[in-house]
Amino acid sequence: MKRKLLVALPLFLMGWVTQAQEVAYEEYDLDNGLHVILHQDNTAPLVTTSVMYHVGGKDRTEGRTGFAHFFEHLLFEGTKNIGKGEWFKIVSSNGGKNNANTSQDRTYYYEVFPSNNLQLGLWLESERMLHPIIDQSGIDTQQEVVKEEKRLRYDNSPYGQFLYAIGKNLFKVHPYKDPNIGYMADLDAATLEDVTAYNKKYYVPNNAVLVVAGDFEKANAKKMIADYFSGIPKGEDIVRSFPKEEPISEEMKATFYDPNIQIPASMIAYRTPGFTEREAYVLDMVSTYLSDGRSSKLYKKMVDDQKQALQVGAFNIGQEDYSMYVVFALPVGETTLDVLNTEMEEEIAKVRSELISESDYQKLLNKFENQFVNSNSSVEGIANSLARYHMLYGDTSLINKEIEIYRSITREEIKEVASKFLNQNQRLVLSYLPEDTTQN
Structure with a gap:
C-alpha cells in the first residue's frame, strides 16, 4: 500500500498543480x-x-x-x-x-x-x-x-x-x-x-x-x-507574404568580428520550425536537456569534467515563421573552436541516435512543470501570456493547456525531431571572434 501511495502522489500533485494554476x-x-x-x-x-x-x-x-x-x-x-x-x-x-x-x-x-x-x-x-x-x-x-x-x-x-x-x-x-x-x-x-x-x-x-x-x-x-x-476606426486588412527560405542542405561556415570581446565563441545554429509547431516544443525540451543547469549534458561534460569551456549553452529562439536553434561555447585556455564544435556535435549526435534516459526524461518534465507554475504566478505575466497566446499562437487557451503538449512529448519523439532538424548538413557554424585590430 505504501508503494502505491508513493507512486500515486506525483500524479496527484501534477493534476493539482494544473488545476491550481488555471487562469480564468x-x-x-x-x-x-x-x-x-x-x-x-x-x-x-x-x-x-x-x-x-x-x-x-x-x-x-x-x-x-x-x-x-x-x-x-x-x-x-x-x-x-x-x-x-x-x-x-x-x-x-x-x-x-x-x-x-x-x-x-x-x-x-x-x-x-x-x-x-x-x-x-x-x-x-x-x-x-x-x-x-x-x-x-x-x-x-x-x-x-x-x-x-x-x-x-x-x-x-x-x-x-x-x-x-x-x-x-x-x-x-x-x-x-x-x-x-x-x-x-x-x-x-x-x-x-x-x-x-x-x-x-x-x-x-x-x-x-x-x-x-x-x-x-x-x-x-x-x-x-x-x-x-469602440470608436477607433478599423484599419485595412493586413496581408503578409514573406519570402520562403530554401531548406539548408549543406553546412555553412561564417565568421563575425566583435571589437568588444577578448574571448572568442563558437556558435552552431539551425533553422527550425516556427514556435506554433509541435516540433518547436520538442526542440525546447532538447535545449533544456543539453544545457539547462550544471547537471545538463553539455555543461557537465565541457565545463566541469573536461574543462574545455568557460560557458556552454543551447537554446531554441522561438519566432513566428522560423525559429533558430543555437548551441554555443566559449573556450578555456588553448582549447580551439574546432574542439568545441566537435564536443558539442558529439552530444547533439547522441540525442539524434539514442533515446535519452528515463530519469533524464522525468527531470525534463519536472522542469517544464516548474516553468508552467512560474509563468502564471503574477498578474503582469498572465496579461502578457494571454495576449501572446491569442495573437501569435491563435489559441488563448494555451495559457492553461500548453503544459499538456510538453507532457505528451515522448523520448522517441525527442530523438525523431533532433534527427530531423539538428544534422551537420543543416547547420551554420559561426566563429564569433575578437576584432583583429592589427588588420586596421
Whole structure:
C-alpha cells in the first residue's frame, strides 16, 4: 500500500498543480476588430492594462528596417491629449509603472496601476492607438534615442551582436535576416510620410489585442473599454507574404568580428520550425536537456569534467515563421573552436541516435512543470501570456493547456525531431571572434 501511495502522489500533485494554476478569462471582439481579453483577480489591488500589436521587426520593406522597434519609442512621444514628454510623468505620478518591448513578430505595451486607476490605463492605450502625434520633431528625437540604444546594447556590448550575426547568415531572403533594431541608415532615410503610413497600417484595432488583468469589476471594465476603444476606426486588412527560405542542405561556415570581446565563441545554429509547431516544443525540451543547469549534458561534460569551456549553452529562439536553434561555447585556455564544435556535435549526435534516459526524461518534465507554475504566478505575466497566446499562437487557451503538449512529448519523439532538424548538413557554424585590430 505504501508503494502505491508513493507512486500515486506525483500524479496527484501534477493534476493539482494544473488545476491550481488555471487562469480564468473572458474574451470578445469589438466591432472594429479589437480583441479584448479580461482576467479578473481581486487578490491584490493592482491592475495591468496591455496592448499587443501584431507588428515586429520583420514587418518592413527593404531599405526601411527597424520601424517596429522605432515605433515602440515613438508612440511614447505624446498624443493630441498628452503633451510631449508627459507620458511617463502621468504614469509615475499616479502610482504606476509602464514599459514596452518589440520582437521580430510583435510589439507589446503595458501599464500596471493601483486598481482604482484602471480608467487611466485604458485611456492611455486608447490615446496611443487613436491620437498619436507623429511629426518630424518626434522622429528626430527618437532616431537619436534608438541610435544610443544600438550603441549601448549592441555595438558596444560584449557578444551584443551574436543574434544579428546568426540571423544574417541563417536567413537569405526572409526579413529575419535583418536585426530587429534595424540599420541606422534605414531610419535616417525614413521620411515623415514613411512613418505616418506605417502607423496607419499596423497600429489599428484589428491588428491588436487588449488585455485587462487584475483587480477590477468586469461590467465596469467592459463599459470603459467600449467608451475608449469602440470608436477607433478599423484599419485595412493586413496581408503578409514573406519570402520562403530554401531548406539548408549543406553546412555553412561564417565568421563575425566583435571589437568588444577578448574571448572568442563558437556558435552552431539551425533553422527550425516556427514556435506554433509541435516540433518547436520538442526542440525546447532538447535545449533544456543539453544545457539547462550544471547537471545538463553539455555543461557537465565541457565545463566541469573536461574543462574545455568557460560557458556552454543551447537554446531554441522561438519566432513566428522560423525559429533558430543555437548551441554555443566559449573556450578555456588553448582549447580551439574546432574542439568545441566537435564536443558539442558529439552530444547533439547522441540525442539524434539514442533515446535519452528515463530519469533524464522525468527531470525534463519536472522542469517544464516548474516553468508552467512560474509563468502564471503574477498578474503582469498572465496579461502578457494571454495576449501572446491569442495573437501569435491563435489559441488563448494555451495559457492553461500548453503544459499538456510538453507532457505528451515522448523520448522517441525527442530523438525523431533532433534527427530531423539538428544534422551537420543543416547547420551554420559561426566563429564569433575578437576584432583583429592589427588588420586596421
